[in-house]
Amino acid sequence: MIEELGTTSEGYMVINIGPQHPATHGVLRLVMTLDGETIIKTEPHLGYIHRSIEKMCESLSYRQFVYVTSRMDYLSSHMNNHGCSLVVEKGLQVEIPERAQVIRVLMDELTRVASHELWWGAMAMDLGAFTPFFHSFRERETITDIMEETCGARLTMNYICPGGVMADLHPDFQKRVKNFVTLFKSKFHEYNELVTGNIIFQNRMKGVGFLSAEDAISFGCTGPVARGSGVKSDIRKLYPYEVYNKLQFDEVLETGGDSFARYMVRINEMLQSIKIIEQLIDNIPEGEFQAKTKAVLKLPKGEFYQRVETARGELGVYIVSEGGTTPYRIKFRSPGFSNLSALPQMVKGSKIGDLVATMGTLDLVIPDIDR
């Protein structure tokens, strides 16, 4: 048995990484059993930022509960809102206008790029390189500025709502996005020069935190973590929603299964997102940005489920309705939780430095895990 502090009966050292620790990017607590620097056992302890969002949603109307979900995975708040809106629309059987669909996809992809930018900087910081963080934030700021103009917020956007989007695009939106795409493409080589090609970085990442395809499936890993192990798991390809089935993009797959493979998946996903943005930005159809819906939404009695691909993987929204104005029960299947569950196996037998490298490539957002 592990004692809270001190050593185990075998003489191994027990150390707490977290709840307050620079490597966990939030209030995750890992109780580690160490033999010197080698990790014997890792136990994630959750619940330090649990806000019972699912329970809160049960007392909020179908229009209101969407906004709470921005606070789950705050780095992909558009995708969270998107999933919730889709499931409500599924229940209402509302057809949303094409313009709203395109705007939603554009916002999703911009958010994905922004999220991966932050991950890239934060992961490099975990490995001890500070400078990449500032370089990635240079581009990320452009995205948050675009978001601020259109959505009025920089982090918790609350822009996508049941029926479409809250407001029409800002007049400068297209120009700004095009500027961003140009900026991103001109600066992207710096990412590879500064980090990807670095020999120290490659030594730190290659062969570390191995996750086989079988394990990825059995732990329920999704998103870049699963795709790094060669498991096809892109919801945009497997169960297309909105206009994704009309778009040309590739599901990025790597077969390495190690930290470097997951790193490469995210790096290339940024390029794929840029590709999607380029396809859509000149083809935003004219028309309404919101479907006509009633002021008070009532879902018919039944169960509804919808999944979307967030920056971290598959987000599932499951609603049980009794026919009222609020959900009877709501459940989110968050990507971070399943991805974190694979961590103890991935880091077993490696060094503390590898833990940080592996956790960095899982791209954990703790409020998403705890909800």
Place this chain on the structure above:
Amino acid sequence: MLSLENITNTIHEWLNATMNPSLALLSEFVIIGICAIALFAMLGLSLVLMERKVAAFMQLRLGPNRVGPFGIFQTVADTLKLMMKEGLTPDGADKFLFNLAPFIVMIAAMMLLAPIAFARGFQIWDINIGVLFLSAVSSVSVIGILMAGWASNNKYSFLGAMRSGAQIVSYELSAGLSIITIVILTGSLQISDIVNSQENGWWIFKGHIPVIISFITFLIAITAETNRAPFDLPEAESELTAGFHTEYSGMKFALFFLSEYINIFIACAVGATLFFGGWMPFHIGNWEAFNHIMDYIPSSIWFMGKTFFLIFLLMWFRWTFPRLRVDQLLNLEWKYLLPISMINLLAVTLMAIMGWHF
């Protein structure tokens, strides 16, 4: 011409003329002590500011720019803040060792200032085993770090201290071996002899490829010995929060922090002395006119310029590279650097015996 040598000689003569020799020697000690402490503080303050400015330059930022012009008083303000903070000693700590550790690290760093030649004839102690003294005393600081990690009674500190011990002991070897190459070429351990031997050209230019190899080895080794990124494992903040000084606060933390920068300065000063001629101006063989022009630049400027160039290199490393893992760190030393420096040492010895260098 006004040079630092004249000033020290004047003071020496004046002291000897006004009081008896033993009292004059004593007052010289006091003056040197005050100067060393002042230099310690000044170097700490300026290097911290330089680090922050260099980091800002690399990271598309401005860096400190509020306190004083270009933020030059930022570190002064920080030091004042640290002095006013409570120096906390944790309950479970070994109080004596915990409080002693920062002083050991600081004293080791200050002792290293002794044999450094800052300018022509401006040296505290031109001991005949100068280089040996430097390598020996620089290892003392590891005792302070181990002591700090152990006495803190904190597992992060402990892991950091253990890493530091393994790291400094290993990298001492290749640092020593690369220093020996210059000692072989010069034939002396005395700092003044080493500087004078570079009158007709610095060793980095005179010594062909072997000296360049030993310079690169030396640069890697001192980066590791001063615990700086990419070898900052003892204080890897994303792994061990703050490593061996996790539990330190206030002025005791400041002593660790300052001695880190002093150690960087010393290491770079040694590098500049051995490979770039110390205070020796840039001379090319028999170009009399060119050498004469170079002599007009004061020797202290030459020394500081070279040293700060090397410090800039170390800062460049720090803000560019990710950190190594602990086993990779030891692999790099024992499997690559040490064999390379040993073979290199043979090459330099052969070169020195045959007289192939310029």
